[in-house]
Amino acid sequence: MAENQEYPQRYTLTAALPYTNGPIHIGHLAGVYVPADIYARYLRLTGKDVLFVCGSDEHGVAISMKAKKEGVSPKQIIDKYHSIIKKSFADFGITFDNYSRTSAEIHHKTASDFFKKLYEQDDFIEETTAQLYDEEAQQFLADRFVTGICPKCGHEEAYGDQCENCGSSLNATDLINPKSTITGSVPTTKETKHWFLPLDRYEGFLRKYILEGHKNDWKPNVYGQCKSWIDGGLEPRAVTRDLDWGIPVPVEGAEGKVLYVWFDAPIGYISSTKEWADREGRDWEPYWKDEGTKLVHFIGKDNIVFHCIIFPSILKAHGDFILADNVPANEFLNLEGNKLSTSKNWAVWLHEYLEEFPDMQDVLRYTLTANAPETKDNDFTWKDFQARNNNELVAIFGNFINRVAVLTHKYYDGVVPEPSDFTKVDQETLETLRNYPETISSSIDRYRFREASQELMNLARLGNKYLADEEPWKVVKEDEGRVKTIMFVALQIAAGLAVLSEPFLPFTSRKLKKILKVRSSTSAALGTGSVETSINTGEVEIQWKHVGINEILLPPSHQLNNAELLFRKVEDEEIQKQLEKLESTKKSNQNASEEINNPMPQKDTITFDDFTKLDMRVGTIVEAEKMAKTKKLMVLKVDTGLDTRTIVSGIAESYSAEEIMGKKVTVLVNLAPRALRGVESEGMILMTENTEGKLVFLNPDEDGVGNGLAIS
Structure with missing residues (x-):
């Protein structure tokens, strides 16, 4: 456990x-942020120099989609969710040294500089290809x-960048039956120019x-996923997109x-470090360029390819950055x-959990870690x-501490x-206690956080x-x-x-x-190897290494x-409330699905004479x-x-x-006029809904039907 305290x-x-297209939920916490925070806190407690960075990814296509759906600008979306996410992380106790955002000026400059350096080194291939x-x-x-069918696993709802079912990274043109x-x-194809990172150059x-x-x-x-990708043959990967939201490609001829986002986002770790x-x-470079620094990426399995194949290739091309140790x-x-x-x-949304279970952050952390x-x-x-809380945190950990504190008072x-003389049981118990720092460290060092959490609970069981x-x-x-000896030993376990x-x-x-009136430093310099008591506060300074x-x-x-x-017990009523909340969500989803799959019943039959009364014409929106x-009404002038x-x-x-000018x-021109909000409407635009629920014009064949001709 000993480290050079000076360095x-x-x-x-x-x-x-x-x-930033939505709040944080428990899947994000379990997959990434809880294990990352456990590791960061542990390293600090053991005297390491730690920089823990993150930030909001604000340039993904998901942002544009959310903005279009809500009828607002992408800036409004990212500002809303960045604020919710950042506050949720802070309230939940995630100890980022810096939480940035990719809309920040320092990130735009860092990502642009990366692209320009690789561009000037001829590390990209420029190609004109057919895109959907x-x-x-x-x-x-x-x-x-x-979306479409994944060509690798057959999943019917794969996206144009990856399949969330099998984890494969895709190009939009790979999809079967795209939509x-x-x-x-159904999309067509159209030629466009893009810059590609030739991943095949980096196979060796x-x-x-x-x-x-x-x-x-x-x-x-x-x-295994990395090996599959490399053995399957690496191909050039586009690092630019035809979009109106993101970091502009900083070279001539790249307008629009x-x-x-997967070129831009990982560089966000570097720009967040610069911001910190x-x-x-401080000097940011040692944390990204010193070979003695260990770089560790905490991610979910759907991000493996981007962090292990694409980002390292970008860093390798740049030439002076360290690569991930794990x-x-x-x-x-x-x-x-x-x-x-x-x-x-x-x-289960984090910000809602924090409102409904105030001061119970650790219960969720423990449950997500133990499982x-x-x-x-x-x-x-x-x-x-509920069981993890009531049967483990309350009944084991909390019960032991309460017994010790109450009896001591x-x-x-x-x-x-x-204490007086120690018995064999006392000595064996204290020796077992001293083994726990190494036992827990061994699990954490191998990223086995679930195992480590159970070893901690075993220490409470020991007590x-x-x-x-x-x-x-x-x-x-x-x-x-x-x-006195028994209580002394029990208090050492509590400490x-x-x-x-x-x-x-x-x-x-x-x-x-x-x-217990105890404190422990999380700074890099942890002082001596002995326990010390502060004269001013009466607190005992105990470090991780002291326990061992x-x-x-x-x-x-x-x-x-x-x-x-x-801890407090979680009651059945609280759990039932959460289950009913989910059941309500399930019913809403089922009803929405039924509306799509079970269209409105056919209305009463009309005669051909009824139909011929409708005068439908092709017009042009001029204002x-x-x-x-x-929220919904638009005043149109139609020729x-x-x-x-x-x-x-x-x-x-x-x-x-x-966009409709x-x-x-x-x-429908012969519909009786009707006043809407004080404006007389003299007809009706005929529309339908697509599968996403968006209104779509019933477009006439503009080549075959001229302005003013009736449709028959």
């Missing part, structure tokens, strides 16, 4: 940048703007770096193009037997959450007693068993000296739990340290604070303006060939005035 080992830890194109939306379909997520239409480097260098220390799921260094007056990607977490889904609201999807997909259930007014076997409440009537629990249960650790080497953690005569409960103080008339249409949530539409 502690340096670690750069990154946690996957969350998309939505004629109706007049937009290229990159990434999540298109636009904007309009629901990646084989040496991953297949030879990390065969024995990377998790099998990470190594932005950097691909500027704020703290990428301990987790599998997925399901919820009550079903896949977590942001779009279907099938999730972490480290080697396979796992399932979160509210019943398991009852027998000795809260003062640590002076409970010791008290149950020694029965101080009975012995006190016969041998007060023996009870050990206060320190060793911090990575897993930081809020509990803080509360327990307050009861010191027989006495809480010295005799040390005064404790008042006892308080560490358009959103009606003030309404019908007969005249130019005013029509009020409820399309403002699907289209802006600018000059558009040809089908108009």
